[in-house]
Amino acid sequence: RNPPPSPGLALPVVGHLHLFQDNPVDQLDTWRQRLGNIYTLQMGPFRCVMLSGYELISEALLNHHESLLERPNNFSHEELFKYSGIISLGGRKWKEQRAFLQSTLRSLGMGRDVMAERIRIEADYLLATIDGFNGQASDISNLVMVCVTNVITGVTFSKRFDQGDKIIVYWLGFLKRLFHLLGSSAVINFFPVLKYLPGDRFNYKELKSIIRQMRATILEWTEKDKRTINESDEAFEDIVQAFLTEIERKKSQGVKDTSLDDVNLLSSALSLFNAGTETVTNTIVFAVLYMINFPNIQAKLYQEIKDLVGTDRAPDVSDKHKLKFLTAFIMETQRFACVIPLGIDRLSTKDVSLGGFTVTAGTSVMVNLDSVLRDEKVWGDPEVFRPDRFLDENGSVVAKKEFVPFSIGKRNCIGEGLATMELFIFISALVQKFEFFPENEGQIPSMEPDIGFSKVAKPFKVRAISRMK
Ligand code: HEM
Numbered sequence: 305r306n307p308p309p310s311p312g313l314a315l316p317v318v319g320h321l322h323l324f325q326d327n328p329v330d331q332l333d334t335w336r337q338r339l340g341n342i343y344t345l346q347m348g349p350f351r352c353v354m355l356s357g358y359e360l361i362s363e364a365l366l367n368h369h370e371s372l373l374e375r376p377n378n379f380s381h382e383e384l385f386k387y388s389g390i391i392s393l394g395g396r397k398w399k400e401q402r403a404f405l406q407s408t409l410r411s412l413g414m415g416r417d418v419m420a421e422r423i424r425i426e427a428d429y430l431l432a433t434i435d436g437f438n439g440q441a442s443d444i445s446n447l448v449m450v451c452v453t454n455v456i457t458g459v460t461f462s463k464r465f466d467q468g469d470k471i472i473v474y475w476l477g478f479l480k481r482l483f484h485l486l487g488s489s490a491v492i493n494f495f496p497v498l499k500y501l502p503g504d505r506f507n508y509k510e511l512k513s514i515i516r517q518m519r520a521t522i523l524e525w526t527e528k529d530k531r532t533i534n535e536s537d538e539a540f541e542d543i544v545q546a547f548l549t550e551i552e553r554k555k556s557q558g559v560k561d562t563s564l565d566d567v568n569l570l571s572s573a574l575s576l577f578n579a580g581t582e583t584v585t586n587t588i589v590f591a592v593l594y595m596i597n598f599p600n601i602q603a604k605l606y607q608e609i610k611d612l613v614g615t616d617r618a619p620d621v622s623d624k625h626k627l628k629f630l631t632a633f634i635m636e637t638q639r640f641a642c643v644i645p646l647g648i649d650r651l652s653t654k655d656v657s658l659g660g661f662t663v664t665a666g667t668s669v670m671v672n673l674d675s676v677l678r679d680e681k682v683w684g685d686p687e688v689f690r691p692d693r694f695l696d697e698n699g700s701v702v703a704k705k706e707f708v709p710f711s712i713g714k715r716n717c718i719g720e721g722l723a724t725m726e727l728f729i730f731i732s733a734l735v736q737k738f739e740f741f742p743e744n745e746g747q748i749p750s751m752e753p754d755i756g757f758s759k760v761a762k763p764f765k766v767r768a769i770s771r772m773k
Pocket residue numbers: 390391392402575576579580581583584587643644647648649709710711712715716717718719720722723
């Protein structure tokens with residue numbers, strides 16, 4: 305069968321888990337250098353194959369996509385999400401759910417002016433709140449997350465919240481804790497028996513309780529009883545309205561085998577929050593961190609906006625083609641930060657031949673996006689933060705195929721269009737309005753991230769001095 309090589313002896317019960325060092329992403333890179341772009345890891349009873357480098361990842365996700373569209377049978381997808389919602393569904397139901405959400409997001413304006421307007425309102429709120437700090441050093445990550453969350457609550461439920469709102473304070477607590485716990489409880493994916501230990505050493509019980517509370521909140525936000533559903537409606541103000549209408553249509557057509565039901569409504573709404581808030585928030589926070597680390601780059605970003613847009617109005621999406629250095633800066637921020645380093649795990653449903661090896665059916669397949677975004681052969685100096693790498697000699701933006709923060713193929717990020725718009729509007733607004741400094745002069749906060757399921761900047765405070773006063 306020619307299985308991909310493994311990094312060493314797989315011990316009974318634990319497999320290769322004992323070989324992991326503190327920083328898992330660095331560890332995977334070390335194995336890649338020794339074993340090549342494809343290798344096997346035995347994680348408890350589960351066989352995983354790790355793919356690195358653009359060639360192999362694109363071969364898997366573009367050429368063999370039909371065999372790699374499912375999610376593995378692990379604790380996160382099975383027990384927490386009960387194989388429901390866009391992230392955890394597989395097969396025909398996933399296809400139905402994805403097509404429905406994609407077309408609903410499009411009809412709600414993803415990539416168009418109406419969506420830009422929604423984001424603009426949140427960007428204005430962000431600027432006004434930061435301005436209110438009057439240059440006092442503060443950690444802005446929670447505030448950014450409120451604004452980014454409001455974009456999703458707007459699209460999903462037509463709701464928005466102010467920073468001090470009790471419900472949003474709770475919600476952010478859930479979201480932040482959820483991402484932390486998805487990292488610390490990941491070991492249960494490979495050793496399900498650990499969840500039966502007394503106490504809650506691996507945060508299994510807490511994680512389940514948080515998901516339960518998030519589902520209850522989402523159910524409340526849908527305001528199902530207060531909505532009037534009309535099956536013939538074609539225009540909707542939010543995803544919930546579109547979803548409930550489709551549920552009614554399916555019912556009246558007598559369709560039973562469908563993913564458009566109440567369970568998937570809650571789970572897909574939860575999926576959009578889980579996938580669409582941390583990622584965008586972290587990227588914006590990293591952008592501010594990099595601006596503090598590289599004042600020359602910050603000055604150049606401001607100068608570009610000042611020269612090409614001015615300071616009387618905020619930059620909008622139609623300015624993007626002019627703001628080439630800013631666009632390159634955002635791309636370099638995404639490359640350098642790589643907030644979802646290992647994508648979301650897949651399951652091979654057939655034997656797949658990859659890189660000269662056989663990945664047998666039933667194997668978990670992980671794609672190491674970090675290995676592509678930091679590949680020395682592609683970028684030359686991947687450890688250097690250099691936005692200019694995305695500009696050619698005429699100053700035009702170069703879109704390299706290896707720029708893959710949203711992954712590739714049929715199951716790539718469904719929110720790419722929305723995220724790209726959010727990053728442009730939020731970051732350009734911040735650059736135009738403020739000059740950012742470290743909390744204490746001369747003490748630059750570290751760019752080294754905390755690594756769990758996602759990469760997060762270590763907490764830092766920033767002084768934002770308004771350029772408009
Ligand atoms: C900078 C921001 C973002 C990054 C870097 C990012 C990255 C990713 C990555 C790497 C995947 C895994 C794709 C794969 O399995 O191959 C993914 C999936 C997904 N993302 Fe994003 N994402 C971002 C923002 C968003 C936003 C704003 C939304 C909400 C609209 C969103 C919704 C999703 C969903 C629902 C999936 C699962 C898709 C599926 O299973 O079919 N993401 N994202």
